[in-house]
Amino acid sequence: MNTEGVVREQLAGVLDPELGASIVELGMVGAISVLGRRVEVEIALTTVGCPLRAQIERDVREAVRGLDDVDEVAVVTTVMDATAKRELLSRARLLARDRALATSIPAGSPIITIASGKGGVGKSAVTAGLARALAATGRTVGVLDADIWGFSLARLLKIDGEVEAKNAKMIPLEKRVGAGQIRLLSMGLLADEDQALLWRGLIVQKAVAQFIDDADWTGCDYFLIDTPPGTGDIAMTLARMLPAMGQIVVTTPDPGAARVAARAADFARKSHVKVLGIIENMSPFTCENGTLHAPFGVGGGRRLADELDVPLLAEIPLDVRIGEGFDAEGVFANLARALIDEVAPPIGAAGCSARLLDALELATREVL
Ligand SMILES: Nc1ncnc2c1ncn2[C@@H]1O[C@H](COP(=O)(O)OP(=O)(O)OP(=O)(O)O)[C@@H](O)[C@H]1O
Ligand SMILES: [Mg+2]
Numbered sequence: 001m002n003t004e005g006v007v008r009e010q011l012a013g014v015l016d017p018e019l020g021a022s023i024v025e026l027g028m029v030g031a032i033s034v035l036g037r038r039v040e041v042e043i044a045l046t047t048v049g050c051p052l053r054a055q056i057e058r059d060v061r062e063a064v065r066g067l068d069d070v071d072e073v074a075v076v077t078t079v080m081d082a083t084a085k086r087e088l089l090s091r092a093r094l095l096a097r098d099r100a101l102a103t104s105i106p107a108g109s110p111i112i113t114i115a116s117g118k119g120g121v122g123k124s125a126v127t128a129g130l131a132r133a134l135a136a137t138g139r140t141v142g143v144l145d146a147d148i149w150g151f152s153l154a155r156l157l158k159i160d161g162e163v164e165a166k167n168a169k170m171i172p173l174e175k176r177v178g179a180g181q182i183r184l185l186s187m188g189l190l191a192d193e194d195q196a197l198l199w200r201g202l203i204v205q206k207a208v209a210q211f212i213d214d215a216d217w218t219g220c221d222y223f224l225i226d227t228p229p230g231t232g233d234i235a236m237t238l239a240r241m242l243p244a245m246g247q248i249v250v251t252t253p254d255p256g257a258a259r260v261a262a263r264a265a266d267f268a269r270k271s272h273v274k275v276l277g278i279i280e281n282m283s284p285f286t287c288e289n290g291t292l293h294a295p296f297g298v299g300g301g302r303r304l305a306d307e308l309d310v311p312l313l314a315e316i317p318l319d320v321r322i323g324e325g326f327d328a329e330g331v332f333a334n335l336a337r338a339l340i341d342e343v344a345p346p347i348g349a350a351g352c353s354a355r356l357l358d359a360l361e362l363a364t365r366e367v368l
Helices: 004-011 053-065 082-099 123-136 201-213 233-241 255-270 300-308 320-324 328-343 352-366
Strands: 029-035 038-045 072-079 111-115 140-145 164-166 169-171 173-177 180-186 222-226 246-251 274-283 312-317
Touching: 004 029, 004 038, 004 053, 038 053, 053 072, 111 123, 111 233, 123 140, 123 173, 123 180, 123 222, 123 246, 123 274, 123 320, 123 328, 140 201, 201 233, 233 255, 246 255, 246 300, 255 274, 255 300, 274 300, 274 328, 300 312, 312 328
Parallel strands: 038 072, 111 222, 111 246, 140 180, 140 222, 246 274, 274 312
Antiparallel strands: 029 038, 164 169, 173 180
């Protein structure tokens, strides 16, 4: 006769088709009861309308039927509550991280993509400002301009030159900033703007993959990725190649824009990418005579952050000097501090709550 343990062991071979990890490891298998030759298994799904429900049920049934002394298998599906869902995502993230191919980006260095639902909200300006501010603290900041068609970081960071290869690896172009440095790879350093427009579809994804795999990013303390607008193939390539990355979502204060930005966050979560927080850009500013101007509305960033239950990391005022690298009111310096201390500290030099989170993640892993 079978025991609960035997059935659970058998189920360890069933993979969640979407996450590619064992349903046992993911914590989706609930109670198991064995009554003679009848086995009942409880499976917790993330949503009621899980499109893969039929497949998971079938795989579970087949796996259990594969055991000796089983005539009947009943699969009871339940739906996870918010806490269980969060745990599943955190486990999926850990498992994906363990499976990810090694890149030259140092293991403990935070990888952060800057994304938004729509274009022109200031992703590139934020990436440039944050790269400078992080470098100013003495760190080496790798910057990948993954906006293959609309690259702009070489111009924004005032980095010019031609990328060279050493040992078949592209060497990012370097620029000293204060005590640290920025290292950049961008299509803008490989091709002129007309040529870049010729890149299409798969080739674009390949270009991003090459900028990660075939480049020398050793020694970077932080790795920032500026993404094109929307949630496209490039975002998917990045999520697959760099499962440890976190995402910052940029939005304007307009509540309509925040709704679009929510889509980027939604996509991130579906790809098991952690949303680190929201940055509101083009926020209200006070002019010389003390009047407050809010041409793009107010409150969108705060609302989105509350909706997603993530921190509002910065409100960057509208200021024409931003494009010139000016840090209006020190917002980028403060943002860099918040990342280093709390939100995305380099592993090994983690801030208090980050260490606690790591410990929690480890503990979850140990009970598997
Ligand atoms: N806080 C700000 N104050 C004033 N101008 C800004 C601010 N942030 C960005 N800009 C300007 O807005 C324009 C769009 O910014 P940016 O190119 O960074 O947006 P983006 O989201 O990267 O756009 P795309 O989706 O096209 O890549 C630029 O001209 C930039 O200089
Ligand atoms: Mg841009």
